[in-house]
Amino acid sequence: MADPVIALSGVWKIFGRAEQAALADARAGASKADILARHDCVVGIADASISVMPGEIFCIMGLSGSGKSTLLRHVNRLVEPTSGDVRVLGQDVRALSPAALRQLRAERIGMVFQHMALMPHRSVEDNVAYPLELRGTSKAVRWRVAAEKLALVGLQGYGDRLPRELSGGMQQRVGLARALAADPAILLMDEPFSALDPLIRRQLQDQFIELSAKLGKTTLFITHDLDEAIRVGSRIAIMKDGRIVQTGTPEEIVTQPVDAYVRAFVQNISKLGLMTAQKIMEPLAKALALRAFDIGTARRAALNTNLDALIGLVTGSDVPVVIDDGGSPVGVVTKDRLLLAIKEGR
Amino acid sequence: MTGPDQIARFSGRNAAYYAKAFGAIQGHAGPVPSFNLAAAAFGPLWAGMRGLSTLFLVLCFLDLVALSQITSGIWGNVDAAGLARVTQLEATIASRRSQAAEALANGNAEAAATATRLAANLQKAADAARAEADQSRDGVALRVMVGTALLAMIRLATAFAANPLYERRFSAWRGDHTLPHGAPPLRLTVTVALVAAIYGLTLYAFVTSAPPDWLTTFPADKALFTTVERWLDAGFDAAYVSGRGVFEAIRDAIRILVEAFEAVLVGTPWPVVMLVICTLAWQMAGFRVALFTAAALAYLGLFGLWELSMLTVALLGAASLLCILFGIPLGIWFARSKTAFAAAQPVLDFMQTMPAFVYLIPVIAFFGTGKPPGIIATLIFGMPPVIRLTTLGLNGVPEDVKEAARAFGATEWQVLRGVELPLARASILAGINQTILMCLSMVVIASLIGAQGLGSMVLQSLQYAAKGQGLLAGLAILLCAMVIDRIVQGSFRRKP
Numbered sequence: 046m047a048d049p050v051i052a053l054s055g056v057w058k059i060f061g062r063a064e065q066a067a068l069a070d071a072r073a074g075a076s077k078a079d080i081l082a083r084h085d086c087v088v089g090i091a092d093a094s095i096s097v098m099p100g101e102i103f104c105i106m107g108l109s110g111s112g113k114s115t116l117l118r119h120v121n122r123l124v125e126p127t128s129g130d131v132r133v134l135g136q137d138v139r140a141l142s143p144a145a146l147r148q149l150r151a152e153r154i155g156m157v158f159q160h161m162a163l164m165p166h167r168s169v170e171d172n173v174a175y176p177l178e179l180r181g182t183s184k185a186v187r188w189r190v191a192a193e194k195l196a197l198v199g200l201q202g203y204g205d206r207l208p209r210e211l212s213g214g215m216q217q218r219v220g221l222a223r224a225l226a227a228d229p230a231i232l233l234m235d236e237p238f239s240a241l242d243p244l245i246r247r248q249l250q251d252q253f254i255e256l257s258a259k260l261g262k263t264t265l266f267i268t269h270d271l272d273e274a275i276r277v278g279s280r281i282a283i284m285k286d287g288r289i290v291q292t293g294t295p296e297e298i299v300t301q302p303v304d305a306y307v308r309a310f311v312q313n314i315s316k317l318g319l320m321t322a323q324k325i326m327e328p329l330a331k332a333l334a335l336r337a338f339d340i341g342t343a344r345r346a347a348l349n350t351n352l353d354a355l356i357g358l359v360t361g362s363d364v365p366v367v368i369d370d371g372g373s374p375v376g377v378v379t380k381d382r383l384l385l386a387i388k389e390g391r
Numbered sequence: 392m393t394g395p396d397q398i399a400r401f402s403g404r405n406a407a408y409y410a411k412a413f414g415a416i417q418g419h420a421g422p423v424p425s426f427n428l429a430a431a432a433f434g435p436l437w438a439g440m441r442g443l444s445t446l447f448l449v450l451c452f453l454d455l456v457a458l459s460q461i462t463s464g465i466w467g468n469v470d471a472a473g474l475a476r477v478t479q480l481e482a483t484i485a486s487r488r489s490q491a492a493e494a495l496a497n498g499n500a501e502a503a504a505t506a507t508r509l510a511a512n513l514q515k516a517a518d519a520a521r522a523e524a525d526q527s528r529d530g531v532a533l534r535v536m537v538g539t540a541l542l543a544m545i546r547l548a549t550a551f552a553a554n555p556l557y558e559r560r561f562s563a564w565r566g567d568h569t570l571p572h573g574a575p576p577l578r579l580t581v582t583v584a585l586v587a588a589i590y591g592l593t594l595y596a597f598v599t600s601a602p603p604d605w606l607t608t609f610p611a612d613k614a615l616f617t618t619v620e621r622w623l624d625a626g627f628d629a630a631y632v633s634g635r636g637v638f639e640a641i642r643d644a645i646r647i648l649v650e651a652f653e654a655v656l657v658g659t660p661w662p663v664v665m666l667v668i669c670t671l672a673w674q675m676a677g678f679r680v681a682l683f684t685a686a687a688l689a690y691l692g693l694f695g696l697w698e699l700s701m702l703t704v705a706l707l708g709a710a711s712l713l714c715i716l717f718g719i720p721l722g723i724w725f726a727r728s729k730t731a732f733a734a735a736q737p738v739l740d741f742m743q744t745m746p747a748f749v750y751l752i753p754v755i756a757f758f759g760t761g762k763p764p765g766i767i768a769t770l771i772f773g774m775p776p777v778i779r780l781t782t783l784g785l786n787g788v789p790e791d792v793k794e795a796a797r798a799f800g801a802t803e804w805q806v807l808r809g810v811e812l813p814l815a816r817a818s819i820l821a822g823i824n825q826t827i828l829m830c831l832s833m834v835v836i837a838s839l840i841g842a843q844g845l846g847s848m849v850l851q852s853l854q855y856a857a858k859g860q861g862l863l864a865g866l867a868i869l870l871c872a873m874v875i876d877r878i879v880q881g882s883f884r885r886k887p
Contacts, residue, residue: 121798151800162795166813175809176799227799 048135049096050231050263051103051120056093056129058115058287061086064127077286089115090126091287102257102264104278106271106310112287113267114235120265121154121233122146134230151180155224155262159236161216163208169195169219170204176227194222197256214245221253225260232257232264239269250276271310275299275318283307295319316390322355323348325386326368326376340374343367348375352386359383401561403573405429412554413561422555430553431546438549439582441557442571447582453545455593460538462597464531474524480517484510505855512856627756638757645709645763652705661697672874676881683877687870696845696867703834703844704871706762710769710830711875715823718774722781722822723807732782739775747772747836755840765842769833776825784818785811820883824876831872845871 059067059080067086070079077088090112097103107113118124119131122138131138134153141149155176163172171178173194174187182190188204195201198218208216217237224232237253238246254277257264268274274281275295282292283306291303296319302308343364346355350368355378358366365377398413399406416423430437435450491506564570571578596602631638656664665688673681691700725732751768758764788811796806812819838846845868852861 123794123798147800147802149800150798154798156795156798158791158795160789160791162789162791164792164796164810164813166816175796179796179799179801179805223799233798 047099049132050099050101050134051095051097051265052130052132053096053116053119054094054130054132056090056116056119056131057127058088058090058112058119058124059086059127060089068127088287089124090119093129093284093287093289095282095289095292097263097265099263100261101279102266102277104266104268104274104281105284106268106274106281107284108269110286111284113269113284115287116284117233117235117265117267120231121150121156151176152227153229154231154233155227155229156233157217157220157224157235157237159239161208161213161220161240163216163219163223165208167208168204169200169206169208169211172208172219173204173222173226175223180227190226191222194225195219197225198222199252212245213241214249217241217249218252221256225262230263232262232266234264234266236267236269238273246273253277271298271314275314283310317352317387320352320386320390321348322346322350322366322368322376322378325355325382326378327365327382329367329374329376332365332377332379338364340367343377345369345374346378352383352390355383397565398561401564401572402557403575409554409557413558416555416558424551425554426550427553427557428550431550434546434549436582436586437553439585440574440579441560442574442578443556443560444571446556450545450549451586451589454542455589457538457542457545458590458594459597460534460541462594464534464538474521477517477520477524480513480520484513484517487513509856627753631757634757641767642758642763645713645766646761648713649705649709649762649766652708653702656701656705657698661692664701665692668874672878672881676878680877680881684874687874690870691867694863694867696848696864699843699845699848699864700867700871703846703868704875706766706769706837706842706844707827707830707834707871707875710766710773710833711823711827713766713770714774714777714826714830717770718777718822718826719781719819721774722778722819723785725778725782726785726811735778739778742771743775747833748839751836751840760841762842764840765837768837768840769830772833773826773830776829777819777822780818780822780825781815784815784822787818788814816883820880823879823883827872827876827879831868834868 057068057071059071061067061084063084063086067080067084067088070083071088071091075083080086080088093112093116095103095105095116105113105116115124119126119129120133120138122131122141126139133149136149138146138149163169164175167175170188170191173191174182177187177190192201192204195204198221200215200218200222203211203215203219208219211219217240220237224234238249241249250273266274266277268277271281275298278295280292280294281298283290283298285306291298291307293301298307299311299314299316299319302311344358344362344366346358346366346368348368348370350358355366359378359380365379367374368376368378395406395410395414398410402409412425412427415425427437433440434454435447438444438447438450487506487510491503491510494500494503494506560570560572564572592606596606665685668688669681669685672684691697721735725735747768750771754764754768754771758767792814793806793810796810801809834842834844835846835849838844838850845864848864849861849868851857852864
């Protein structure tokens with residue numbers, strides 16, 4: 046297995062003057078309230094560990110104040126951990142010199158912010174080119190790259206506008222283009238779509254999923270919206286009060302919540318999107334025993350076919366859909382099965 | 392819940408009355424007329440007892456105005472002060488007249504004319520003062536009447552305003568129980584004591600023909616003043632002696648700067664200066680500003696104020712330049728360090744509130760007279776706005792934009808240059824503008840210590856009551872400042 050691109054292990058962040066004393070107490074098991082009362086310190090992150098694999102979109106989901114944005118900022122050391130180990134692309138981030146840290150930020154890590162954080166006095170193009178400008182790239186290269194990245198996010202021709210002339214959704218695409226400008230290996234996305242209205246948010250999510258499939262950047266994605274995390278993420282970590290409560294694939298989170306907190310989140314999440322042919326099919330032998338039909342004429346689908354596609358296949362025919370695993374039939378999905386699955390997943 | 396119980400808890404004494412009065416006020420959307428007899432009868436005593444401290448002080452003041460009219464009308468010697476002034480003025484007139492006669496005898500016609508004119512001016516003032524004194528003697532009965540009417544009106548107004556004001560306090564009290572409420576005996580006692588002291592002493596001073604000394608003047612300790620004064624004098628002298636080299640170096644540096652400005656502005660032929668300034672205005676701030684600049688310069692030239700104006704502009708320019716040069720870095724520093732800002736805050740307040748004349752004194756002590764000390768005095772007064780507004784502007788830069796720059800690998804210097812200063816530009820510009828205007832207002836004062844220019848002309852007009860000259864010179868100063876300000880503002884607006 047490949048090495049993780051981002052690895053945080055045992056990270057603690059305590060805000061306040063007496064952070065080391067507070068850390069010792071917190072490690073000994075004192076509660077957040079105790080530490081606030083005893084040391085006048087706030088526990089931001091408590092013993093958090095995550096590892097993000099190459100090309101993965103890793104979501105951190107939590108409510109406001111859960112420490113998710115703080116955790117994200119440890120990756121590029123915008124926040125200094127009180128204790129713990131932060132490794133990015135094999136480098137110990139805490140040990141980097143200021144110049145090496147700046148180089149890491151400029152060349153390997155792109156970041157997108159909740160409120161865009163564009164520079165209002167610079168044109169869109171100059172905003173996108175800003176990371177390159179910091180590295181001392183020539184204007185000609187900067188402008189060429191900026192135009193390229195703007196085209197990538199579907200904003201060709203907007204380069205000479207000022208940010209305020211663009212809508213919120215477009216501004217956030219500029220933010221994304223800026224994060225991509227230096228062609229970094231890692232994308233940090235801090236609630237990038239939270240400030241947008243639902244329709245635009247959905248649109249941008251789709252665009253982002255498509256784009257990241259194309260670019261394959263390792264992404265750490267912060268959100269307070271579990272729906273978004275499930276749509277976007279390949280894995281999700283759920284945070285509460287600075288702790289990581291559960292880490293897993295969207296499916297694991299939805300189907301096996303570890304505690305009442307996660308369960309409360311998951312309760313209203315539709316599981317329809319997680320249903321695949323593999324999960325709802327009837328084993329082939331059993332199906333054949335129940336009823337006779339001709340496998341040769343039946344419609345075929347792969348194991349990971351989703352509900353939408355299955356419904357399309359099932360309708361218009363009385364013959365069940367045969368599910369293949371690499372060419373050999375392993376099970377069937379009947380109309381009854383499909384209806385039951387929908388009922389269950391709702 | 393809001394109701395009679397709550398009102399009773401709030402008002403304490405006379406709960407039933409206030410429950411009814413507040414009920415009427417709260418029941419209507421518009422104003423409800425109400426008449427509070429207790430407030431009418433006791434005025435400030437009522438307000439004080441009910442804990443309406445602002446109303447208490449206002450009523451005390453108004454009462455004293457009315458009562459002093461009445462008492463001084465009956466007992467006082469109102470025209471004594473006026474007559475004393477007349478006598479004093481007449482003495483001065485006599486001395487001016489004798490000066491005029493002397494000058495005429497010496498054959499100095501111009502000086503004689505000046506003295507005669509001054510005497511005539513003073514005579515006018517003396518006549519006016521005498522008329523005023525006469526009038527006040529006639530007005531004794533009128534004073535008593537006016538005073539009584541005023542008192543009646545105040546009390547009437549108090550009676551009408553009392554319940555609405557008290558109801559408003561009640562509304563506020565519901566959310567903040569620390570506000571004074573009820574009428575506790577302690578507050579009543581304090582109020583009575585205060586009223587007795589204020590009214591008693593004031594009226595006593597008015598009524599007696601010769602109030603005792605301790606009442607009219609604060610028992611001062613002259614020796615204390617002298618001691619501290621000597622101590623300060625010695626301190627200044629010692630500081631001057633020990634820091635002589637530094638002070639002289641600063642003075643010389645500033646002199647070089649001003650002289651450089653002057654050499655360019657005064658030494659160059661006027662058409663060249665005019666052309667260059669107008670072109671500069673056009674290039675930096677646009678055609679309209681250039682047109683205005685041309686008009687302003689034409690005014691200066693036509694009225695023969697060209698050279699003085701150029702001297703003033705040199706002074707103003709040097710002072711503003713130094714203010715900006717030191718003010719913006721200081722502002723940046725204060726925005727970065729909260730401790731430095733907290734320490735600087737009282738100093739900045741001091742620089743701005745201390746009357747300019749006062750710090751002219753140490754400036755003279757350390758730097759002598761002439762242009763450099765004039766500029767230093769101007770700096771003290773003019774620098775705070777640019778410092779403050781730079782700090783304010785930088786603190787107002789959104790945190791996430793700065794963070795974004797850092798996240799892309801910017802150094803602190805790059806954050807400052809690329810993000811903070813551009814985003815704080817409007818505020819810094821306002822600071823520069825303020826500073827130029829402040830420096831301008833100091834130009835006149837700086838002329839007191841020998842900084843020549845239009846300021847000294849205004850000062851001269853002030854000394855000789857030359858209204859026309861003062862106004863023309865003042866207008867010239869205004870135009871100079873406006874030209875500089877417009878050009879600076881225009882240049883900031885255009886350049887990104």
